[in-house]
Amino acid sequence: MERVYNFSAGPSMLPLEVLQKAAAEMLNYEGSGMSVMEMSHRSPVYEKIIGDAETLLRQVMNIPENYKVLFLQGGASTQFAAVPLNLMNGSKKADYILSGQFSTKAYKEAQKYGDAVAVASSKDSNFSFVPKTDKNSFRADADYVHICFNNTIYGTKFPYIPETGDVPLVADMSSCILSEPVDVSKFGVIYAGAQKNMSAAGLTVVIIREDLLGNARAETPTMLDYKVQADNGSMYNTPPTYCIYIAKLVYEWILGLGGLEKMREMNAKKAALLYDYLDGQSYYVAPVEKESRSMMNVTFVTGDADLDKKFASEAAKAGLVNLKGHRSVGGMRASIYNAMPYEGVEALVKFMDEFAKNNPKA
Numbered sequence: 001m002e003r004v005y006n007f008s009a010g011p012s013m014l015p016l017e018v019l020q021k022a023a024a025e026m027l028n029y030e031g032s033g034m035s036v037m038e039m040s041h042r043s044p045v046y047e048k049i050i051g052d053a054e055t056l057l058r059q060v061m062n063i064p065e066n067y068k069v070l071f072l073q074g075g076a077s078t079q080f081a082a083v084p085l086n087l088m089n090g091s092k093k094a095d096y097i098l099s100g101q102f103s104t105k106a107y108k109e110a111q112k113y114g115d116a117v118a119v120a121s122s123k124d125s126n127f128s129f130v131p132k133t134d135k136n137s138f139r140a141d142a143d144y145v146h147i148c149f150n151n152t153i154y155g156t157k158f159p160y161i162p163e164t165g166d167v168p169l170v171a172d173m174s175s176c177i178l179s180e181p182v183d184v185s186k187f188g189v190i191y192a193g194a195q196k197n198m199s200a201a202g203l204t205v206v207i208i209r210e211d212l213l214g215n216a217r218a219e220t221p222t223m224l225d226y227k228v229q230a231d232n233g234s235m236y237n238t239p240p241t242y243c244i245y246i247a248k249l250v251y252e253w254i255l256g257l258g259g260l261e262k263m264r265e266m267n268a269k270k271a272a273l274l275y276d277y278l279d280g281q282s283y284y285v286a287p288v289e290k291e292s293r294s295m296m297n298v299t300f301v302t303g304d305a306d307l308d309k310k311f312a313s314e315a316a317k318a319g320l321v322n323l324k325g326h327r328s329v330g331g332m333r334a335s336i337y338n339a340m341p342y343e344g345v346e347a348l349v350k351f352m353d354e355f356a357k358n359n360p361k362a
């Protein structure tokens with residue numbers, strides 16, 4: 001069967017080259033006589049895989065030396081608790097910017113552990129933009145400020161990095177990590193579930209500044225203690241070995257194409273094709289404020305729920321799948337992560353244009 005253009009928000013498309021390499025190495029990885037998923041995580045052959053994965057990620061993201069890289073399980077959602085457990089241990093205050101559903105979940109989780117405050121929110125506008133903040137938006141004695149850098153469900157992205165002074169900035173980057181260069185030194189912690197733009201579901205990457213380690217609350221589960229994970233090289237227990245291997249192949253793929261500058265160029269070109277089309281017609285409406293538009297998740301509606309439904313089902317028949325918007329928003333969402341080829345977006349725009357002509361509104 002032909003492969004489809006898969007616009008799923010996650011788990012999502014992986015580069016064809018990565019899947020082909022994994023397939024070729026499936027039964028016998030580099031003469032080991034076994035698949036990577038059958039290997040002991042403590043074997044020398046696997047230690048090289050996880051070691052290379054870390055080295056490559058550091059190279060791709062230009063991660064400074066004073067940051068640790070952790071390969072964990074539990075998804076980004078587990079980090080909603082791990083962050084306060086590890087960091088909310090000074091003033092026990094933490095400031096959250098609410099820019100969508102995931103940041104709201106993170107905020108609610110943090111409220112279990114201390115004085116978490118929503119310092120800015122775009123909820124009243126159905127999260128159609130990213131709230132603006134400045135240094136005075138935050139409490140100077142907060143243990144950290146939390147943001148969700150790219151809002152997967154609504155299709156918005158922070159057009160700026162909040163200025164938090166000495167307060168560490170924590171960012172959920174699940175749906176934008178590796179999409180463009182980011183200055184890691186501006187953040188105390190970056191975390192990301194891998195299934196959007198990095199690997200298969202099951203891996204969560206945490207990048208943390210070293211001075212933030214070792215201050216976890218007493219009740220922190222051992223598995224969630226960043227220091228324990230850092231001291232054990234992400235091998236306190238069995239790490240998600242196969243997902244880390246796939247991530248390594250993805251990092252190699254990115255480097256082979258020219259790194260994150262090149263990713264940004266390719267992603268900007270894809271996103272511009274779709275947004276320019278949306279801006280040049282009136283059949284579809286893109287609800288997100290222009291300044292907050294995401295390069296990764298593009299949302300649009302026809303304004304008619306029945307037409308939206310018909311759009312998603314006819315698109316699927318044309319090989320353009322998973323275009324239905326998140327159940328909390330409706331409409332359509334095209335997730336165009338790194339692995340989505342330009343041709344996929346071209347095919348989508350062509351389909352959108354034909355659909356509009358064939359389905360005039362009453």
Ligand SMILES: *Cc1c(COP(=O)(O)O)cnc(C)c1O
Binds near residue numbers: 075102193
């Ligand atoms: C998908 C997603 C999550 C949830 O990730 P899980 O790995 O399923 O827990 C959290 N934050 C963002 C920004 C996401 O895109």
